[in-house]
Amino acid sequence: MLPLLLLLLAPQGCGARYEPTWESLDSRPLPPWFDELKFGIFIHWGVFSVPAFGSEWFWWYWQKEKREPYVKFMETHYPPGFRYEDFGPLFTAEFFDANQWADILQASGAKYVVLTSKHHEGFTLWGSKYSWNWNAVNLGPKQDIVAALATAIRKRTDLRFGLYHSLFEWFNPLFLYDASNVFNTRQFPTAKSLPELYEIVTKYQPEILWSDGDGNAPDTYWNSTGFLAWLYNDSPVRDTVVTNDRWGAGSICKHGGYYTCSDRYNPGHLLPHKWENCMTIDKQSWGYRSNTKLSDYLTIEELVKQLVETVSCGGNLLMNIGPTHDGRIAIVFEERLRQMGFWLKINGEAIYGTKPWRTQNDTITSGVWYTFKPKDDVVYAVFLNWPVSGTLELGDPKTIVGETEVELIGHKGQLKWVSLGEKGMIVTLPQLTPNQLPCQWGWTLKLTNVN
Ligand SMILES: *[C@@H]1O[C@H](CO)[C@@H](O)[C@H](O)[C@H]1NC(C)=O
Numbered sequence: 064m065l066p067l068l069l070l071l072l073a074p075q076g077c078g079a080r081y082e083p084t085w086e087s088l089d090s091r092p093l094p095p096w097f098d099e100l101k102f103g104i105f106i107h108w109g110v111f112s113v114p115a116f117g118s119e120w121f122w123w124y125w126q127k128e129k130r131e132p133y134v135k136f137m138e139t140h141y142p143p144g145f146r147y148e149d150f151g152p153l154f155t156a157e158f159f160d161a162n163q164w165a166d167i168l169q170a171s172g173a174k175y176v177v178l179t180s181k182h183h184e185g186f187t188l189w190g191s192k193y194s195w196n197w198n199a200v201n202l203g204p205k206q207d208i209v210a211a212l213a214t215a216i217r218k219r220t221d222l223r224f225g226l227y228h229s230l231f232e233w234f235n236p237l238f239l240y241d242a243s244n245v246f247n248t249r250q251f252p253t254a255k256s257l258p259e260l261y262e263i264v265t266k267y268q269p270e271i272l273w274s275d276g277d278g279n280a281p282d283t284y285w286n287s288t289g290f291l292a293w294l295y296n297d298s299p300v301r302d303t304v305v306t307n308d309r310w311g312a313g314s315i316c317k318h319g320g321y322y323t324c325s326d327r328y329n330p331g332h333l334l335p336h337k338w339e340n341c342m343t344i345d346k347q348s349w350g351y352r353s354n355t356k357l358s359d360y361l362t363i364e365e366l367v368k369q370l371v372e373t374v375s376c377g378g379n380l381l382m383n384i385g386p387t388h389d390g391r392i393a394i395v396f397e398e399r400l401r402q403m404g405f406w407l408k409i410n411g412e413a414i415y416g417t418k419p420w421r422t423q424n425d426t427i428t429s430g431v432w433y434t435f436k437p438k439d440d441v442v443y444a445v446f447l448n449w450p451v452s453g454t455l456e457l458g459d460p461k462t463i464v465g466e467t468e469v470e471l472i473g474h475k476g477q478l479k480w481v482s483l484g485e486k487g488m489i490v491t492l493p494q495l496t497p498n499q500l501p502c503q504w505g506w507t508l509k510l511t512n513v514n
């Protein structure tokens with residue numbers, strides 16, 4: 064009787080329980096929403112936004128590596144004896160308006176957001192019980208930034224809310240103590256990183272947990288599998304949460320949820336595992352920098368190209384902005400976000416909810432990337448250059464007599480085309496002046512009934 068009863072009670076499907084082993088955790092299917100939504104915004108914000116110089120790795124480059132530009136910057140702009148901790152009260156966030164941020168993020172066409180709840184400096188953007196006097200409630204902004212943004216996002220937008228969390232902290236004495244013991248002691252994860260992780264999940268219920276910063280310590284030191292088993296089995300977000308692959312030395316591109324592999328990862332070919340290209344609009348930094356030139360920012364053409372290449376190859380794009388210490392999304396970031404949203408408003412059907420096609424980019428014409436909606440039998444060809452000839456040769460789609468139809472998204476009516484048999488097709492684009500085009504920066508052909 065008992066075995067039968069156990070069988071009947073045995074968890075199935077989404078009720079399956081996971082063991083704290085990679086074998087078990089890696090077998091968890093990625094919640095489908097993540098692949099469908101395709102595009103998210105990454106926000107790097109913290110005390111590093113105060114010096115706003117060089118990179119969010121400011122503290123490390125200045126104090127640990129003693130890089131000359133950083134040392135000089137401090138000598139020039141701050142009194143002798145000024146410590147990194149003294150930047151804390153200067154993280155004022157007086158213009159931070161979570162509702163305004165939410166509206167800008169929504170306007171970008173992004174479908175999820177990932178905020179740095181804590182970067183390697185250890186400063187928590189929420190009032191952590193485990194980060195005494197080094198958190199946004201006690202110091203600097205004097206408010207719970209994570210709560211404010213989570214609330215605004217959930218109230219005003221359809222975006223999913225995610226949190227980035229750094230496992231290690233550059234200068235935390237407990238971490239340094241464990242490191243000096245080659246991670247045979249576990250004071251830091253026991254007292255700091257694990258309690259924090261449980262705290263942010265239960266308090267804010269993020270649907271993405273974007274882990275980072277293993278500090279060269281193995282996942283056994285971090286007890287990542289123990290934590291993930293709880294996250295997948297018993298946490299309030301167990302059914303919908305998505306995680307990445309940065310859970311300990313050697314786990315990247317190998318274990319966890321989706322793969323990030325490296326910063327700005329964009330392989331240009333299809334991968335067998337779901338992945339994400341996390342990249343920055345400011346080519347050199349994740350955190351805000353005051354010392355940028357306009358040419359340091361990717362143009363909207365370059366950003367659209369990243370999105371299209373990434374999605375064609377089965378990835379998601381996570382595009383980063385760095386707000387200022389006083390809580391503003393700089394106008395140049397806002398403009399890029401709104402441009403992206405404008406482009407997606409027209410071309411979004413070639414992005415959201417698509418699957419990779421049998422080939423990713425065209426074999427004849429460069430700058431043409433394919434996506435696919437198997438249900439509708441539609442192939443999308445996004446082309447990044449408008450051909451001067453007025454015709455676009457596509458080497459891969461094979462037309463079907465009497466069935467194939469071609470449209471330019473955002474333009475009424477069907478386009479003329481000729482078949483090249485096995486060699487593809489030539490599409491005649493409408494003759495439009497630049498301001499008659501449905502948009503700039505990339506266009507989409509919708510191909511119905513092609514092989
Ligand atoms: C790891 O985490 C799990 C789940 O919270 C816990 O049961 C286990 O005791 C932890 N192991 C260590 C070594 O801390």
Ligand SMILES: *[C@@H]1O[C@H](CO)[C@@H](O)[C@H](O)[C@H]1NC(C)=O
Binds near residue numbers: 332425426429430
């Ligand atoms: C297709 O994309 C790959 C990866 O970016 C590139 O190496 C190849 O040259 C592209 N094909 C064409 C025809 O441009």
